Amino acid sequence: MTTQYKKPLPVPQGESDVFWQKAKQHELWLRRCDECGKAYFYPRDISPCCFSKKTSWMKASGRATLHTFAIVHRAPTPAFADDVPFVTAIVDLEEGPRMPTNIVGIGEPAPEKLRIGMKLQVVFEDATDTITLPKFKPA
Numbered sequence: 001m002t003t004q005y006k007k008p009l010p011v012p013q014g015e016s017d018v019f020w021q022k023a024k025q026h027e028l029w030l031r032r033c034d035e036c037g038k039a040y041f042y043p044r045d046i047s048p049c050c051f052s053k054k055t056s057w058m059k060a061s062g063r064a065t066l067h068t069f070a071i072v073h074r075a076p077t078p079a080f081a082d083d084v085p086f087v088t089a090i091v092d093l094e095e096g097p098r099m100p101t102n103i104v105g106i107g108e109p110a111p112e113k114l115r116i117g118m119k120l121q122v123v124f125e126d127a128t129d130t131i132t133l134p135k136f137k138p139a
C-alpha cells in the first residue's frame with residue numbers, strides 16, 4: 001500500500017466512484033435496479049436489466065461462489081512477475097451479479113484447493129492510498 005505499486009490499476013469513473021470509495025472502507029457495494037430489484041455489476045447509471053435510470057447503491061454481503069477460474073503461470077506484463085502463479089476468477093455474488101476478481105489466501109499448490117461452486121468471502125487489498133481491490137478467499 002504505497003507508491004511502489006507497479007501493476008495497472010482501475011481508474012474510478014463517475015458511475016463507479018461509490019464502489020471505489022466503499023472498497024477503500026473494505027466494503028463491497030453494488031448498484032441495484034429500482035425497477036426490478038436486481039443487483040448488477042459493474043456499476044453504471046443505467047441498469048442492464050431494464051435500461052432504467054432508477055438505480056441505487058446497496059451493500060453486498062461479500063459472500064460468493066466460484067463460477068470459474070484460471071491459474072496464471074506466465075505474467076501478462078513484467079509488473080506481475082512476482083505474483084505468478086495467481087488465480088483470476090469470475091465469482092457469483094450472493095446478490096446475483098458475476099464479478100471478475102482474483103482468488104487469494106489459498107496457498108500453494110492453488111489448483112488442488114479450488115473447486116467450482118466453492119464458497120468464497122471478499123477480502124480487500126489496499127493497493128495504493130486511493131485504490132483498494134476487492135478479492136476473494138475461501139469462506
Ligand SMILES: [Zn+2]
Pocket residue numbers: 033034035036037038047049050051052
Ligand atoms: Zn431491472
